[in-house]
Amino acid sequence: MSAKARTRRSNFLIDVALFFICVALLLPLIMLIANAFKTPAEMLQWPPTLLPRNPTLDNFVTVFTETPLLRWMFNSFAFASLSMIAIVATSALAGYIVAKFPFRSINVIFILFLTTAIIPFEVYMIPLYFQVKALGFLNSITGLLIGYLVMSFGIFLIRQNVIASIPDELLEAARIDGAGEFWIFTHIVLPLLRGPLAALAVLAFFQAWTAFAWPIITLTRKTAFTIEVGLANFQSAYTVELSLLSAASAAVMVPSVLAFVLLRRNFVEGIAASGMKE
């Protein structure tokens, strides 16, 4: 067998393997979407059907009329966007400073930042809850944000990128040429960190979008729910309304999938940039 044929055969085997992995990953998703179009009766049938026999939009109509699903999505979107902006801004600034201004006091602060990463959020969630309550921020996006303004991993990620890809001479050349420190940050450092910042933005957005524990303890009013909390609400103490839950989940997936499709390139670029040296 020639080398070329061998390569072709191994490529084919890789394709087959990838195909089955894809199916395995996609099947639950397909089931979920299919369930959203099934009647409650078909839902409970055994054996389960893959495709709905009598597709219906009733589930969607019920979900959108009986729950503020759009409102929840908006809440989640606002929370995730603001958290993303805050995390990108704080990580960029703090990561740059700890990377390029290595004074002892700054190093100490950086180590403190890192140590917060090993304390699980759940440990200080309750004290934080009382703080937020005292401030009167329960049931609001402000209250939600308080736990999601800074990400120590983000600071670390940006610091590593600054060290790897922004040589001191670049900043020194700018200083000699008359640039101020803030100008250097906005015009030289930020553009060079586009890749990692985009990756961090995606990460931060979905961290907030999928947050559950913190929203569910700070949000008690139905209209203030995020989508995660709202979906959990379908599983009441007595029943699980599976077809409604499926319809709501399918509707919620639309913006997530859209966002991923739009940001996919940034995401891949960001991952590549973090290991790349120009």
Place this chain on the structure above:
Amino acid sequence: MTQVEIKDLRKSFGAVETLHGVSFEIPDGAFVALVGPSGCGKSTILRLIAGLEEITSGEVRIGDKVINDVESKNRDIAMVFQNYALYPHMTVAQNMGFSLRLLKTPKKEIARSVKDTATMLGIGELLDRYPKQLSGGQRQRVAMGRAIVRQPQVFLFDEPLSNLDAKLRVQMRAELKAMHQRLRTTTIYVTHDQIEAMTMADIVVVMRDGHVEQVGRPLDLYDHPVNRFVAGFIGSPAMNFLPVSTTRGDAEITLSDGQRLSLPQFRDLDGDFELGLRPEHLRHTPDDAGLRATIESNEQTGSETLLQANLAGVTITALLRERFDCHVGETHGFTVDPAGAQLFDCATGARIVP
């Protein structure tokens, strides 16, 4: 007038003193090379002049102004870094116009001076490219262009050619020199390569371990080094050193193996010294006269012959201007031009002036 004056400059990083009182002066419009082995403090001096590091003590004057406490951007200097420090996200034109943009120069004027400078440097076609699309030599030119565009009082270069291949280095050496002839801007050029220093500079400052060893014109350093270090550092291939002894009143000196060499200018010396012989001052003699040395290797370049030979237990280098067919292990005679021979004090390394 942009003379630069450095007076008793000291720099400590933490408790470690790196520069131990450096002084030299650079006349207006001169091209000065700071040369010395890696780690001797050349870059540190440049960074102190540029204001990138704080001066521990001493004084730097540019023109007639002490600039110790002046911010970098107000020192009116431009610096070219070894790795070029071009902004990767800006085009060549944006890189070159960067400083003028910060000075709020009108756009039209920036475009014009960028274009003129680029044309002068032969990179007029590259203005819309990004640094990563350029070759090493082109990046080097852009870095120079960025410095030239702002018409500073002083250029600072930190080993600007060391990332280029040998051939390009020789070419850029000539171009840099030509640029200086044309602009006549006071220039301080740091290099560890003594050939660059010798060929480009009006004045060479030789440094070692945070001290200035000697300041002088290139050929003066070659002919009249103050000590063994400068003698060994300047010149390629490097000077040979041999232990010798002399007695007062004797016109000849004695090598460690007893061979004798006539150096009448050192007749009045007495004691042990180090003899310095430049490889190009050795001549082969066909008869049995001269110093006898055993050939260890023989490299012919066509125009010259580079020999390694064992003389009195020391491997010396001889650079002959003629072809010389000899074999390893043979013993040959070499004569020395007495005017080119130098003696150094064994303890201090200082050159003995006859």
